[in-house]
Amino acid sequence: MTRPLISALTAILLLVVAAVGTSSSASAAEDVHIDVANFYFCDPSFLNNVCETTIAAGDTVVWDDVGGLHTVTQCDDTFSACPPSGGFDSGFLNPDDTFTQTFDTPGTVSYWCSIHPVQMRGRIIVEAQETPTPTPAATPPPTTMPTSTPGDGTPTASPVITPADVPSTGGAPNGNGDSSLLALIVALGIAIASASVLTLVGTRRR
Ligand SMILES: [Cu+2]
Structure with missing residues (x-):
């Protein structure tokens, strides 16, 4: 096989693996909206008060000016330096203006x-x-039928059968759906790759 064909094959297999692996995802960052109005942040109950908004690190706060001329200016913890060195300041916001800020570091940020x-x-x-x-692949607990021993009335603990102990002979065991699906997808990938190889080889000979 030539190098381009090998790369194509590798790419297809990687795509298959990626498709199988996309089932888990981290929780996405959110936009959190805060109203800015005459004369409060959040809602009117916070007039002359401090509105506290809890977010997760990585979230973005969007201040929406819903009325009046205001600013969103970072302060230090005691509201004595606004903004502190390096702090954010929206400048003047008019109605319908927005100001956004993403917070990646856990902690408390004050503003006015x-x-x-x-x-x-x-x-x-x-x-x-x-x-x-990461959620580990769920191993279905082996279902062991309680073996009734005639004559012997002493209940014994059911033997724990691990999947490795199950003999591979006989009919297809249940609970194997995930690996069968994976095998099917991989087989499909290989089939597609082979088809591409044949097509490419055929094209070159023409
Ligand atoms: Cu204001």
Whole structure:
């Protein structure tokens, strides 16, 4: 086989493996919206108060100006430096303007409107993203029928039969759907690859 054909074959097999492996995915980052209005963040109950919004690390906060001229300006924890060095500042927001900020680091970030610093304050609480634990392939517990021993009334613990102990002779065992599907997909991939090889070889001979 020539190199391009081998690469094509490898690519097809990789595609098959990728298709099989896409079943698990990490939880996606979200957009969290916060209203900015006269004269509050979040909702009117936070007038002269601090609206706290909890998000997950990696989420993006979208402040939507739904009325009035405001800013979204980061502050230090005590609202004494706004913005602190390197902090964000939206500048003036008019109605229908939005300001977005993505928070990747767990912690608490305070902000206010620099035009209405007493009425309008908020905090973003960034919680650590849970690391998605990969779900191991579920091994179906072996179903062991309780063996009734005639005459012997003593109940004994059912023997634990691990899949390795099951003899490979006889009919197809149940619960093998995943590996059968995988085998089918791989076989399909190889078939497609062979077909491509034959087509390519045929094209070259012409
Ligand atoms: Cu304001």
